[in-house]
Amino acid sequence: MTDLVEDLKALIRIPSISRDPAHAADVAAAADWIAGRMRGAGLEHVAVMPTSGHPAVYGDWLHAAGRPTVLIYAHYDIQPPEPLAGWSSPPFAPEVRDGRLYGRGASDMKANLLLPLGACQSLREAGGALPVNVRFLYEGEEEVGSRSLPGLLAAHRDLLACEHAISADALQLGEDRPGLLVGLRGSAGAEVHVRSAASDVHSGRMGGLLPNAALALARILAGLVGPEGRILVEGFYDDVRPVSAHERAAMAALPDDSEDLRRAVGARALHGEPGFTPRERNWIRPTLDVSGITAGYQGPGNRTIVPGAAHAKITCRLVPDQEPARIASLLRAHILAHAPAEVEVTVNASGQRAGRPYLVPADHPALAAAERALARVYGRQPDRTRMGSTVPALSILREELGIWTVPFGFSLPDENAHAPDEFIRVRSLERGVQGFRALLEELAR
Amino acid sequence: MTDLVEDLKALIRIPSISRDPAHAADVAAAADWIAGRMRGAGLEHVAVMPTSGHPAVYGDWLHAAGRPTVLIYAHYDIQPPEPLAGWSSPPFAPEVRDGRLYGRGASDMKANLLLPLGACQSLREAGGALPVNVRFLYEGEEEVGSRSLPGLLAAHRDLLACEHAISADALQLGEDRPGLLVGLRGSAGAEVHVRSAASDVHSGRMGGLLPNAALALARILAGLVGPEGRILVEGFYDDVRPVSAHERAAMAALPDDSEDLRRAVGARALHGEPGFTPRERNWIRPTLDVSGITAGYQGPGNRTIVPGAAHAKITCRLVPDQEPARIASLLRAHILAHAPAEVEVTVNASGQRAGRPYLVPADHPALAAAERALARVYGRQPDRTRMGSTVPALSILREELGIWTVPFGFSLPDENAHAPDEFIRVRSLERGVQGFRALLEELAR
Structure with a gap:
């Protein structure tokens, strides 16, 4: 050697x-x-x-x-x-x-x-x-x-x-x-853009009149996942291949490292889709995460504005047999179907072949x-x-x-x-x- | 002259x-x-x-x-x-x-x-x-x-x-x-901080395990105002002094400038609390606006992360007899009462005497x-x-x-x-x- x-x-x-x-x-x-x-x-x-x-x-x-x-x-x-x-x-x-x-x-x-x-x-x-x-x-x-x-x-x-x-x-x-x-797991993602005005507007002038792009975006995002952790995008779970009781039992027999993971990232608690162990949620269940949000004023202090635009990034982890392109299209359709009528919502969703679950x-x-x-x-x-x-x-x-x-x-x-x-x-x-x-x-x- | x-x-x-x-x-x-x-x-x-x-x-x-x-x-x-x-x-x-x-x-x-x-x-x-x-x-x-x-x-x-x-x-x-x-109108405001981990975490490693701070924040914000525009913070409207039918009639008699305002800011539509005209919503009704949101990755493209922190700024416009300090405290209490248990939520709310409605x-x-x-x-x-x-x-x-x-x-x-x-x-x-x-x-x- x-x-x-x-x-x-x-x-x-x-x-x-x-x-x-x-x-x-x-x-x-x-x-x-x-x-x-x-x-x-x-x-x-x-x-x-x-x-x-x-x-x-x-x-x-x-x-x-x-x-x-x-x-x-x-x-x-x-x-x-x-x-x-x-x-x-x-x-x-x-x-x-x-x-x-x-x-x-x-x-x-x-x-x-x-x-x-x-x-x-x-x-x-x-x-x-x-x-x-x-x-x-x-x-x-x-x-x-x-x-x-x-x-x-x-x-x-x-x-x-x-x-x-x-x-x-x-x-x-x-x-x-x-x-x-x-x-x-595989992956798919999307960017969501909400627009209510050509720019941010003073909240004295337009507060109460102008749809708040940041609030509309928050509403859209909150509607993607239920409070208990289940993804609400219509059809999202349709193609998830069931995992056998045998494989789930084998996973359960592995040492439980979830508490180590929690501590390693400094989390108060772990959280996710009900009905599955932490390891199952990470290995065999798909996820939808908001990976970023940008809206309005982000500096020190506060500004009295109604944001005219708000943007979010979303990433999904996929499991067999979810197709990235189909998930991207379901995500886009769900967001547009649930978009508040008073704002303009655009979605750039993408699912590549290279993002197929493996x-x-x-x-x-x-x-x-x-x-x-x-x-x-x-x-x-x-x-x-x-x-x-x-x-x-x-x-x-x-x-x-x-x-x-x-x-x-x-x-x-x-x-x-x-x-x-x-x-x-x-x-x-x-x-x-x-x-x-x-x-x-x-x-x- | x-x-x-x-x-x-x-x-x-x-x-x-x-x-x-x-x-x-x-x-x-x-x-x-x-x-x-x-x-x-x-x-x-x-x-x-x-x-x-x-x-x-x-x-x-x-x-x-x-x-x-x-x-x-x-x-x-x-x-x-x-x-x-x-x-x-x-x-x-x-x-x-x-x-x-x-x-x-x-x-x-x-x-x-x-x-x-x-x-x-x-x-x-x-x-x-x-x-x-x-x-x-x-x-x-x-x-x-x-x-x-x-x-x-x-x-x-x-x-x-x-x-x-x-x-x-x-x-x-x-x-x-x-x-x-x-x-x-007067004003009050708040900053909301949501934390689920010490930093952003890779979504492959923790997607499905770690509470998503951005999503939790979106849920909190979406819960502040109903989809139709009514503010849901408990007690928010308690001290709003009724406006006489006489004054409302006088307001209605003024030229309607709402379409000009809409066009001036490039908005698709105006939106706000039901039951009030645009001018009433701006003059005699209080508002709650999300003035800014920051979370996770905001650059070009996307990153496969679960944000460990998310931040929002909120501004309210107040009408008689709402007290800024009381509104700040109601806002804080509402957010903490509705905060998802799996994340850490802190609220810095402030209402100054100088922000009293006039x-x-x-x-x-x-x-x-x-x-x-x-x-x-x-x-x-x-x-x-x-x-x-x-x-x-x-x-x-x-x-x-x-x-x-x-x-x-x-x-x-x-x-x-x-x-x-x-x-x-x-x-x-x-x-x-x-x-x-x-x-x-x-x-x-």
């Missing part, structure tokens, strides 16, 4: 911050480093592929005749390290302390991206051949929404042809508790293979989990290549991803290489 | 913009100019009185033994001239065109402030004595909320002792239609005198009117000196006060001097 630790340190030293244009050369340097590492692992056709943004890196090994081809996805870009004051050691000077390797990107996901390469290399060194064909695609824009990925995939469908797909960008549930992420079919063979691989490494059956957010890359792979990608990685939830003092457990590296070796073997079956 | 026009031009040339510290010397110069003009009118004890802000100017003539003393209030400060592009001639280079004198402050209220001085001067030149004792108090901060006035009045109660008070800051209804403003008693002798004076000048009985906003000076005079001030001035509503190309009709100057002479005579009765 020493080499893997040294590799990881070398990669962490390259600050491949995709969000910051000042680091574009570092992102490119990281891509070159990845390409070199792929070649070192015995991959062929290794190429740094330019995009309209940061490059992706491709490599393959296609000599397992008659065996399936597995696409392995990862990203090599990272979040900015700020706030710097929070770091115990510099974010780009990796350091091992107490079995943990600290540095920006250690957990998300420079360690994980090395694991399948390490697995391939060790398999090649052991016997010369891999049990499956592999294609690697590592992108440099995951932390900025994988914005070039759809175009890249569309342009290289043939090159990326595969039977199975794995994303190394994933977590386990605990140090000794394996987990497989099978579902993520749920790997329960009987998907790659899922079963990943499950067997994790069981071999951990000596216990992994839990299948979901999460409340969206990972664009998974949706994009689904939409552009038509495949289900199984997340398979060895980070842990407490490793300060996106925060100061990010680290990875050194022990996870060894386990991860074993895990990927097992996975490739299981996928060969 | 030539002298009055020249005087007005000289005063307009001094840009006494109280809001702009860069013009403090101009405001002081205008005060000195006013003091000189008071002396020229034969007033005594003329003094520029320093305040914590811009100075006020005092002068008196107290030789009408056995007659009442009349305090005459005005302000000599002005609004900024911007936008400059809207002016046909420079705002501080006064110019007469077609019987109208153009310049910033012409209508609000440098012409009006000269009228009682012109009246006193002409009476003194005609017979040597005034029919009443007069005290003049002209302030330099009306356009910034008369902020030094309460302290000034409190410090000089003896000097300002009077039986009657007149404000020269007033309008007539039309060129040949006199009007007397008898009522203004309504000169219908049988007040100064009102009757003003009515007779206007009838003499116009040859027709003036309409008694109200307005929807608050004039702090009137409330402050009421609170500090315990007197009702009768607004009596000769501007007209179309003279672009606070806007480019402000003007005063030259004809109004002559009529105004006549009006003030008549008023002083009528107050002597």
Whole structure:
């Protein structure tokens, strides 16, 4: 494992911050480093592929005749390290302390991206051949929404042809508790604009005469969700696929982390749709949130005005089988149907294909293979989990290549991803290489 | 009248913009100019009185033994001239065109402030004595909320002792239609803060778990006013003094300007409390307006967050006999009583004595005198009117000196006060001097 630790340190030293244009050369340097590492692992056709943004890196090994081809996805870009004051050691000077390797990107996901390469290399060194064909695609824009990925995939469908797909960008549930992420929520959104006058108007002059745009907007928003937390948009729940009692029981058997979550964000209470546990509300139920409101005077003190305009942003999280475009259209229709007649209401609602909810079919063979691989490494059956957010890359792979990608990685939830003092457990590296070796073997079956 | 026009031009040339510290010397110069003009009118004890802000100017003539003393209030400060592009001639280079004198402050209220001085001067030149004792108090901060006035009045109660008070800051209804403003609405306000978390939280992580502060705020605001326009705050209307059928009939007899108002602000429709005409809603009914809302993400595009905080500002317009402090307390109590339990709601509500609604008693002798004076000048009985906003000076005079001030001035509503190309009709100057002479005579009765 020493080499893997040294590799990881070398990669962490390259600050491949995709969000910051000042680091574009570092992102490119990281891509070159990845390409070199792929070649070192015995991959062929290794190429740094330019995009309209940061490059992706491709490599393959296609000599397992008659065996399936597995696409392995990862990203090599990272979040900015700020706030710097929070770091115990510099974010780009990796350091091992107490079995943990600290540095920006250690957990998300420079360690994980090395694991399948390490697995391939060790398999090649052991016997010369891999049990499956592999294609690697590592992108440099995951932390900025994988914005070039759809175009890249569309342009290289043939090159990326595969039977199975794995994303190394994933977590386990605990140090000794394996987990497989099978579902993520989708998304749709809208902006609502209410106008009652050409501008804000003095409330002495028009108070009592002019419809208040802010109040009209508040009325519209309050009508979207009932006080108890149920969404009132007509048809919103129509396409929600029922979740089996079996899966709900499995979710209930997981440790309850809702009190930790509440405390972590400083909330007085958790709240949501009645009839569901907090975890169910986050994993298997759709939500509608007002993400922003702007109206009238917002500075210090007060102004005696009637706002002539008010604006809100709405975001929804979706679950199977809600279609983002249909939800956007239901949302728009509901708002317009309930808009007070005395004001002008416009709604820009949008639901993209990339915002579709993501749920790997329960009987998907790659899922079963990943499950067997994790069981071999951990000596216990992994839990299948979901999460409340969206990972664009998974949706994009689904939409552009038509495949289900199984997340398979060895980070842990407490490793300060996106925060100061990010680290990875050194022990996870060894386990991860074993895990990927097992996975490739299981996928060969 | 030539002298009055020249005087007005000289005063307009001094840009006494109280809001702009860069013009403090101009405001002081205008005060000195006013003091000189008071002396020229034969007033005594003329003094520029320093305040914590811009100075006020005092002068008196107290030789009408056995007659009442009349305090005459005005302000000599002005609004900024911007936008400059809207002016046909420079705002501080006064110019007469077609019987109208153009310049910033012409209508609000440098012409009006000269009228009682012109009246006193002409009476003194005609017979040597005034029919009443007069005290003049002209302030330099009306356009910034008369902020030094309460302290000034409190410090000089003896000097300002009077039986009657007149404000020269007033309008007539039309060129040949006199009007007397008898009522203004008061005000109270509140800020509402809703908090559900220490900061905004990612909606993937907490959507469905965390109470949405923006939605909770929308629910609170929507619950303050019914969809039809009636205010739902418990007790809000309790102290509203009924308006007589007689006064409502008089209001209905005035020309309906609601369509003009609607068009002027670019509104699709007017809207307000059912059962009242637009004018009644603005003059004799209280209102509650949301004057501003801030929550979550307000930039371009959208962000997938659950806002952890949301803020709103509320302003109320009050009518007799609503007490601002009581309304503030009802508002606070209502909001807290209806706050969703899952969020933290705080309310800073405020109702000041200076925000009391203002309504000169219908049988007040100064009102009757003003009515007779206007009838003499116009040859027709003036309409008694109200307005929807608050004039702090009137409330402050009421609170500090315990007197009702009768607004009596000769501007007209179309003279672009606070806007480019402000003007005063030259004809109004002559009529105004006549009006003030008549008023002083009528107050002597």
